[in-house]
Amino acid sequence: MVGDRKWATGAGVAAAVAAAAGVRWVWRHQDELMLRPPLNEWTFTHMSLLLPTETVPRAARPSPLPRAPRPPAFTYEWDGERRTLADLHARTRTTGFAVVHRGRLVHEEYPGRFAGPDRRFQLFSLTKSVTSALVGIALEDGAIGSVDDKAVTYCPQLAGSAFDGPTVDDLLHMSSGAGGEEDYEDPDAPVNRLMRAVAGQGGTVLEAVRSVRPHTTPGTWFNYSTLDTQVLGWVLEAATGRTLAQYAAERLWGPIGAESDAYYVLSRGLPRTAVGGGSFNAAVRDMARFGLLMARGGRWGGEQVVPASWVERGRGAGLPHLETGALGDRYPGHYGYANQWWTLGGERRAFTGLGIYGQFLWVDPEADVVVVKTSAWPVADDPALDGETAAALTALVDALAAEA
Structure with a gap:
């Protein structure tokens, strides 16, 4: 009996030690765990519980989004098989989905466990396309003088850094020549240093941005970098005297x-700062409104909200190194890039905003179609899931475009 008690006591101590070690491991790896299944579906709809935020209030008088619901009648081919929309949702972990055709919401569904029409979704890098629209408005207002202005003119805190030289235009086209590869699996990649700073796990956001080095002459080479858009957001805030949330509320939302209210996630540490390239959270229907604004050349209700010429910039930059298929081996061949949007080329010159873990805002002005898809992929970047989604959305738009 004594031996049994000693064994039981020893086992209890071992279990307590193991439990404590487990708690410490979970604490150290909490950010990684929150971004992986099964927790990421919850994370991507509850960011306001995890980090500070600044609200983008809904409109005082919301605009109706006319509805004409009908089942999407299309299939797509992927990996040698004919698939359906239900297959797409299951295979690519869709959480929210909406289709607007000819100005009407024709389909809406929320396969995600925590999703719904009123839920705000973390849009990750789809935020960049929102930032681009705000920059276009600020240029039209005269708050930003020109896309040829140097970023450091508005952000003197970047003097002497790799961002002391690139222009606003360079940042818009992801051609600043600053920073390294956007590798979400590399802990030392600039984007991960930035995210640790936002989460309060090391240094400030400004220190993370200043830590990168120049690698190419600005304006000559495409290198997708959230830090480019972070600087772009700072340019916008300095030029307008407004936070991103304030300016978005006044001039866009x-x-x-x-x-519905939207919000920007802010850094934990002071001074609080929004991530202009990855922290916007919004409802699917409101992102459909934003997509419809872009599909209609920046006009809404008779008002020119975003300059038409600015919308056109997002459909193609006319620069060889940004053309569809010319971005380099690290990027899918069906994309080009322009003005913080991914371009799709072809006769219709459609374009899309993208966010990691499967966020899409697909805009085809010629077909008069907008598709919003939020997702919770198992990993940040998956070429197969991206390729299948692009094939499916292309087939969906083609089917709608063919309707009489």
Whole structure:
């Protein structure tokens, strides 16, 4: 009996030690765990519980989004098989989905466990396309003088850094020549240093941005980098005297009649700063409104919200190193890039905003179709899931475009 008690006591101590070690491991790896299944579906709809935020209030008088619901009648081919929309949702972990055709919401569904029409979704790098629209508005207002202005003119805190030289235009086209590869699996990649700073796990956001080095002459080479858009967001805030949330509320969310509050996630540490390239959270229907604004050349309800010429810039830059298929081996061949949007080329010159873990805002002005897809992929970047989604959305738009 004594031996049994000693064994039981020893086992209890061992279990307690193991439990404590487990708790410490979970604490150290909490950010990674929250971004992986099964937790990431919850994370991507509850960011306001995890980090500080700044609200982008809904419009005082929301604009109606006319509805004409009908089942999407299309299939797509992938990996040698004919597949359906239900297959797409299951295979690519869709959480929210909406289709607007000819100005009407024709389909909407929320396969995600925590999803719904009123839920705000973390849009990750789809934020960049929102930032681009705000920059276009600020240029039209005269707050930003020109896309040829150097970023450091508005952000003197970047003097002497790799961002002391690139222009606003360089940043818009991801051609700053600063920083390294956007590798979400490399702990020392610039984007991960930035995210650790936002989460309060090391240094400030400014220190993370200043830590990168120049690698190429600005304006000559495409290198996708969230730090480029972080600087772009700072340029916008300095030029307008508004935070990103304030300017978005006044000049975008209000004018398009958004029906739900959106918000930007802010850094934990002071000074609080929004991630202009990855922290916007919004409802699917309101992102459909934003997509419809872009599909209609920047007009909403008779008002020119975003300059038409600015919308056109997002459909193609006319620069060889940014053309569809010319971005380099690290990027899918079906994309080009322009003005913080991914371009799709072809006769219709459609374009899309993208965010890691499967966020899409697909805009085809010629077909008069907008598709919003939020997702919770198992990993940040998956070429197969991206390729299948692009094939499916292309087939969906083609089917709608063929309708009489």
